[in-house]
Amino acid sequence: MTRVNRFAGLLVGLLLLALGLLVVVEAVAISVWGRSWPIKPLLSWRDTLMDTPWSDWRVWVSGLIAFVVGVIILIAELWPVRPATLGTSGGGDWMLARRSAEKQAATAAESIRGVASAKALTRGRPGRWRLRVIARTEGDVVDPRDVESVVQDQLRALGAPEQAPLQVAVRRR
Amino acid sequence: MRAANRILWIVIGLVLALGGIAVVMISAGWMPGTDRNVTLLTDQMRDRWREWNPWALAGVIVAGVIVALLGIMLMRLELRRRGGRGLPDVVYVLNARDREARQADGYPPPGNGRTRVGANVLSAALKRDLQLDPYVRRASVRLTGSAGKPQLHLRLQVTPEADLSEVRLTVAEAVNRFSTTSNLAPTLRETVVRVA
Numbered sequence: 001m002t003r004v005n006r007f008a009g010l011l012v013g014l015l016l017l018a019l020g021l022l023v024v025v026e027a028v029a030i031s032v033w034g035r036s037w038p039i040k041p042l043l044s045w046r047d048t049l050m051d052t053p054w055s056d057w058r059v060w061v062s063g064l065i066a067f068v069v070g071v072i073i074l075i076a077e078l079w080p081v082r083p084a085t086l087g088t089s090g091g092g093d094w095m096l097a098r099r100s101a102e103k104q105a106a107t108a109a110e111s112i113r114g115v116a117s118a119k120a121l122t123r124g125r126p127g128r129w130r131l132r133v134i135a136r137t138e139g140d141v142v143d144p145r146d147v148e149s150v151v152q153d154q155l156r157a158l159g160a161p162e163q164a165p166l167q168v169a170v171r172r173r
Numbered sequence: 174m175r176a177a178n179r180i181l182w183i184v185i186g187l188v189l190a191l192g193g194i195a196v197v198m199i200s201a202g203w204m205p206g207t208d209r210n211v212t213l214l215t216d217q218m219r220d221r222w223r224e225w226n227p228w229a230l231a232g233v234i235v236a237g238v239i240v241a242l243l244g245i246m247l248m249r250l251e252l253r254r255r256g257g258r259g260l261p262d263v264v265y266v267l268n269a270r271d272r273e274a275r276q277a278d279g280y281p282p283p284g285n286g287r288t289r290v291g292a293n294v295l296s297a298a299l300k301r302d303l304q305l306d307p308y309v310r311r312a313s314v315r316l317t318g319s320a321g322k323p324q325l326h327l328r329l330q331v332t333p334e335a336d337l338s339e340v341r342l343t344v345a346e347a348v349n350r351f352s353t354t355s356n357l358a359p360t361l362r363e364t365v366v367r368v369a
Contacts, residue, residue, distance in 0.1 A: 012185070096337075096367075
């Protein structure tokens, strides 16, 4: 989302710059030469706006498109996004990539005999996160405490904060 | 920047959604106090524009300049890298004490020159040093701030066997060596570790 926002912000900046320059050029052209330049003459724009009532279907559709685009942007921005980095016990300047933490925890869980596959998901904020590990078995009996122990060791090696809660679930595939 | 961008897009989304629904409601005749049969640009508006000329035109030019400047500001902000401006080249000049020390060590008297070292050279040196550690697969170093107050931003790609406490020691030692060699005392602002 951060990259998308940044790229979109760059586009909006470019659009504002182009729009601002176009308005200045048009206004100067009208005041100096008395006619519009360089795009479609301003008078035809004005005539279109003076002939089009609010009830015109194009106005209705334009409003609807703006509304839908606005709602999509709002949903995308307000949707909770998982942080890219997680805090570590080393303090605020040391961060761990979230995906790495999840992958390492899952790999550690898969090292337990009987665990066919594992999935790890982090939740919370960068400074206060928790991990949930779901280990799947083919029917073998696996003690969740064993999984918890190896994942804890892995998290310790990755410098996870001591208070980072860990939740382990063992399920049959 | 992340939060600012998010706020910017929430504002854009709100403006579009509220503006769009207002247009739909006026167009459908559901907005009280509005007339859907009125044109988008009325004769009164045109007359007022003529009345206000040339000030209206001047106002439009000023508004255009402001919008263009806002666009430039936004682009500059979006293109700015994390951590702010990069460190400028560092210039070393021998002070009187250094000169005396060199002469006392038996070296010939030094000239009055200055030595300029590019920040990218300094970053590359620290990067190489960090990558010598067997746990560190790749390192990316960015120096920001000024020569008097440099700041360090690190991105480390470590091996799955790495122990972060050991990597932390490696970084501390490498930064110490860097400080001794470069005569800079950088503050570690951010270190992002990725396991790969």
